[in-house]
Amino acid sequence: MSKLNLLYIEDDRVAASGVLALAASEGDRVIWEDNGAAGLRRASAEPFDVIILDRMLPDTDGIAVTRRLREAGIDVPILILSALGRSQDRCEGIEAGADDYLSKPYQTEELIVRIRALHRRAGRRTHSAVLIHGAFECHLKARTAFRDNRYIALSPKEFELFRYFMENAGYAVTREMLLRDVWNMNFDPQTNVVDVNIGRLRRKLEEGFSGPALETIWGVGYRLTEGQ
Template sequence: MSGLTILHVEDDPEAARAVAEQLRRAGDEVEWTGTGEDGLRRAAAGDHDLIILDRMLPDLSGIELVGRLRDVGVAVPVLMLSALGRSGDRTEGLDAGVDDYLAKPYEPAELIARVRALHRRAAGAPHSAVLLFGDLECHLKARTAYRQGRHLALSPKEFTLFRYLMENAGEVVTRDMLLRHVWNLNFDPQTNVIDVNVGRLRRKLEEGFDRPVLETVWGTGFRLVTR
C-alpha cells in the first residue's frame, strides 16, 4: 500500500512527534496541528486519507470535532487516539462517529495496523461477493471458504474470523482488532483466547497444504501472506 496523507490533531508535542515518526517510518505523510479548531478547519479544507484525533484537546473535544466534521459531510475515516481507554470511553467515542479508537500508550505496530485497516475499509470495494487472496477464496454471501478450490469446513465464528483476515489480507491484524470485529469486545480477556482461536483457523487453512498462509507477527498480531 502506498503512503497515506494523514492529519494528526494532538496538543501534546511529544506524543505528536512520536506518532509522526512512527507513521513516516511506515511510509505515510503526516500533517500535525495542536488545536481542535485548526484541526477542524484543515480537515474540512484538506484532502486527507485519514484523521488521527486526540480526545482531550484544550479548545474543542475530539468528540465534538468529529460531530462537527460529520455534520458538514466530511466522511474521512477518523481514528481516535486517547488517554481515556476504558471500555465506556471507547463506546462513547465510537457512538460519536469515530471509526476506531486506540488508547494511549499503544504499540506503534498496533497504530500502523489500525490505520491500514481503517483506510482499506474506507477505500475498499464495498460490495464484492468474493474476496480473493493468493489461493484463498472467501464467498461472502454463501459464507464459504476455499483454498486451491478445496472447500474448508469452518464454523460460523471461524468464517467471521477468516473473513476479517481476508478483508485485511497482506496487512497485520492485531488481537484487539480481532476482539472488536469478530467478538465485539473492546477489552482483552486475560486468557489468551485469540491465539487459540487463530491457531484453530490456521490448522484448517494449512493442514493438507504444503505452504503456510497465516503467519504470526511477533508481539503484534497475525497476517495472511502469499509467497
C-alpha cells in the same frame, strides 16, 4: 508501501511534533490542526486516508468531533489517540464512530501498524467485493470463502474471522485486534474464545489441503498464508 495523506488534530505541540516526525520517516503527508473546529473544516475541504484525533482539545472533545465528522458523511477511518485509556473511554470513542482507539503513551511501531491497517481495511471495503490472497478468495456480498476454487463452508463468525484475515493478508493479527474488530470488545474477557474460533477456522481452511492456512506467530498472533 503506499504513502498516506493524514489529518492530525492535536493541541499539544510536543505530541504533534512526534507524530509529524514519525509520518515524515514513513514518507507520509500530515496536515496538523491544533483545535477541533479547524480540524472539522480541513476534513470537509480535502480527502484524507486516515484522521488521527486527540480526545482532549481546547475548544471541544474529540468524541464530539468524531460524531460531527460522521454526521457530515465523512467516512474516513478515524483513530483516536488519548491519555484516557479506560475500557469505558475506549467504548465511547468506538460508539461515536471512531474505527480505532489507542491509549497514550503508545509505541510508535504500533501507531504505524494501526494507521496502515485502517487504511487497508477501508480501501478494500470500498473498492472490492472480492478479496484475493494467494489461493484464497473472500466474496464479501455473498459471504462465501474459497481455497483453490473449492468452496469452504463457514459459520457467520468464522466468515468474519476469515474476512478479517483477508483484509490484513500478509500481516500479523494480534489477539487484541481480533477481540476489538471481530468481537467488538475493547477488553480481554480472559476466555479462550479467540483460540477456539481460530482452531475451527484453521481446520476448515486446511481440511483436504497439504499446506497450512493460518500460521501461529508465537508471542504475537496469527497470519494468513497464501495457501499454495
